[in-house]
Amino acid sequence: MRRNIGKRKKEAICLGIALLCGALLTGLLLVQRGMLVEARARRAGQELSREVLRFHVLADSDSRQDQQRKMEVKEAVLAYMGEAMPQDADLEETCSWVQEHLEALEQTAGETLREAGCSDPVRAELVRDYFPEKTYGDVTFPEGEYTALRICIGEGQGHNWWCCLYPSLCFTDAVTARVPEEEKEQLGRVLGEDEYEMITAYSDFKLRWFFFGGRD
Known part of the structure; x- marks a missing residue:
């Protein structure tokens, strides 16, 4: 009887150790895969930042009038x-x-402001600068350094409007809040596969699904 109890204890201990080892191995694999996802996403983001030209217009302030201008x-x-x-x-x-x-x-830009009765100075420049994550319609660009045409009105302290000047996503119907499929196709022809998938399915879940091999 005692021998059977001891045997069952040993079996339970072995099973527990096996389960613990399995859990640890699964955790290590998930961490490793997560690191691979982040590395691949980072590379895709770096490539993306070299393949697009953004367009930003910075308002003088967040007042209703300045945002309208x-x-x-x-x-x-x-x-x-x-x-x-x-x-x-x-x-x-x-x-x-x-x-x-x-x-x-x-x-x-200056003539447009003058016609609106605004005397704020305006400056246009081509810059290479850091930008936070931004969403345009149903397309999201990750944070990073991008080249951009920047038009700054006055102090440029207000919220900005932006789009992607190249490939062109600027001439779209803003009411639908979705980029037309034909413009997405143009975007896909210019960008690499990873970069295109990144901006059209940009969420932590979708990125992990994509980079773990969820494509057909």
Whole structure:
């Protein structure tokens, strides 16, 4: 009888050790996979930041009037670029065009403000700067360093409006809050597969699902 009890105790101890080892191994595998996900996502984010040109308009303040003027400047500048900027330009050509037309872009923004009775100074510049995570419609760009056309109104202390100038996501229907599928297709042709999946399915769960091999 005692022998059977001792045997059962040994079996229980062995089972417990086996379960503990299994749990530890599973935990280590999850940590390892999580590190791989983060590393792959980081690489994709770095590649993404080198393949797009963002457009930001910074309002003087968060007052209702300044925010309205920001949107008027945005519309005027986008209209000017829609007419004057080559539509088939690649990233390098788009950046060169913007650099060469900063004065005209600044003038367009300034004239829009003057017409609205605003005397705030305005500055247009092509910058390489850090930006936090931003969502445009149903597309999310992770935080990181990006090249951007920045138009700063006055002190530039108000919330900004932004879009992706290249590949173009700026000329979309803002009411739907979704980027049209044809523009996503253009985005997919320009970006790498990982970068495209990152910005169109950007959440911790979706990123892990994707980078763990959830694709067909």
